Amino acid sequence: MSKPDARPLAPELAVSAWFNTPGPLTLQGLRGRPVFLHSFQLLCPGCVAQAIPQVQRIERVFAHTDLQVIGIHTVFEHHAAMSPVTLQAFLHEYRLKSPVAVDLAEEGSDIPVTMRRFGLCGTPSSVLIGRDGTILHQVFGVEDDIAVGARIAMALADPVPVRAAETTDADDGCVGGRCAAPLLS
Amino acid sequence: MSKPDARPLAPELAVSAWFNTPGPLTLQGLRGRPVFLHSFQLLCPGCVAQAIPQVQRIERVFAHTDLQVIGIHTVFEHHAAMSPVTLQAFLHEYRLKSPVAVDLAEEGSDIPVTMRRFGLCGTPSSVLIGRDGTILHQVFGVEDDIAVGARIAMALADPVPVRAAETTDADDGCVGGRCAAPLLS
């Protein structure tokens, strides 16, 4: 794992709708916890066959930890075919229980906002974000379960950073340690 | 395989749209050839993970024979989520090349017409139809590849029935051996 100072801060999520969560989540509000962010499209064969089953194994193995798993539906093709209505049925049929965000569409572009901010190459992709909000690892495709498990364990083993504690003191409408941050411009 | 006389004639397909074919197909028009009809929904996990890969193996192994593979999209739940627009993108992403029909919706029922006619229990299902138009085998779920291969080989080995030959002489608007039959009531 690279040195904390050398690691870029993860950009904030830009989301038009949430599923499987009582309220919106933000990376800033999750500061202090590691986040496994997985980017998918419901008609992407590799997502359905490999990435999503891996996400479900991650949820099961790390259920007793403070890891936060978040899916982001980053539609960059067949936009009409993968509407939120279809996504909702997909989440039901595939028994996805963790929070899933619809990446915010950007006028004049096929690439939605969060996908562009992170510089994701396609789906499936995943980003592991540390307790300090920096990007520990980002990859296009699906990696070996053993390596994924090892990386998440390292992220969990990191001590909670002081910086994160300071952040949650800010007057930004945080409730119960979760904050609805304004989107980064 | 049961005796021909004991086997029910397959009901006709009822279809609202076709993909991957220059024109509509009918079972009557295909009389003389065996047909492997597979019923699926694009958000059905077992269809995507097991049945459709099996269909693609069937297409590859029997490419040099006169077997006709037909998919029928029998949506009986999440209707708004599985529209023809989404189906079209699905067929593109999953590289399905053989003809796929959208089962005709029936007003006042969640179950579409072809699904009801065949008495299909759910998805994935498959029906193997003999050269004489009778149902050789119908099953809910996915069977062992070896058994599927054996059954299709038996259907292919059957001699072309005389009855089928007579049928195609009828004045029913057949062109090139394919007929657009009126739907059974």
Place this chain on the structure above:
Amino acid sequence: MSKPDARPLAPELAVSAWFNTPGPLTLQGLRGRPVFLHSFQLLCPGCVAQAIPQVQRIERVFAHTDLQVIGIHTVFEHHAAMSPVTLQAFLHEYRLKSPVAVDLAEEGSDIPVTMRRFGLCGTPSSVLIGRDGTILHQVFGVEDDIAVGARIAMALADPVPVRAAETTDADDGCVGGRCAAPLLS
């Protein structure tokens, strides 16, 4: 399937020991039944991971037919490591129930006799033998289950040949349609 006249007659098995059968089998004695002969070595990774599981699926699917499955342990390397004692424990641990023959070693050669007679390239290999005793298909490696199922079904669908019937009339010590033929030289 090629024309019967064009197909070579399968050579006879040469065997030093049998497992899972009350007495030795011969291809001549099995004339009239199709035979699926699979060649393996117990330390061959492809045999253990792919070919033997496929053989077990074949046995299950065709249990109600007159197909005869025979394994032949064609050791051509690591001879000391794959003795009959080890083979017997292997058959027990992998729950192989159908007859298995130890291919007869030939002095001065690493290649055992049956393997040489059939011209097998290595393990796993399989040979499908028709009711008339001819080789319908022979392959090095493991083929798609669908294709294997289709080929076996075609072999089973072949009518019992007259030639086979004549053979079993010969005065060669046949009992109940099975004959203990002397090995071909």
Place this chain on the structure above:
Amino acid sequence: MSKPDARPLAPELAVSAWFNTPGPLTLQGLRGRPVFLHSFQLLCPGCVAQAIPQVQRIERVFAHTDLQVIGIHTVFEHHAAMSPVTLQAFLHEYRLKSPVAVDLAEEGSDIPVTMRRFGLCGTPSSVLIGRDGTILHQVFGVEDDIAVGARIAMALADPVPVRAAETTDADDGCVGGRCAAPLLS
């Protein structure tokens, strides 16, 4: 992971032969490094199909770390069938590159010595040993890759214990950090 004080020290290996290593290894000599010890039998189907492929994935993912992978061939049945000669050919065919020990047979018992010392229930089993020589995790069967990767990462993240450093100062014939310890009685 339990507290270090609560964890039992791993007993020493008892070995009659080594493969894939220039000289014998001991757990005492490896103190300071985490050890993944996997117990197998070459005719155990679960070992061949699941455990050994997992070991090979572990070796690949953690190749750049100081994790030591060791296999131990704990034969407790079919002893004549799984001799060192057969094991050597097995290691060659399955491309196992890391050190493998033959568990020491004990007169009058089917269970070899190391297997008994660790209280292993059968094969496949695995034991994860920490830098301080204590047993972090021991399990019969094969666990999820993600969990295995996470546990090994945690073992690697543990600081090298002072106790281990002291041990290697002892006058016990250690060379290059590896020691040939006398077997525990």
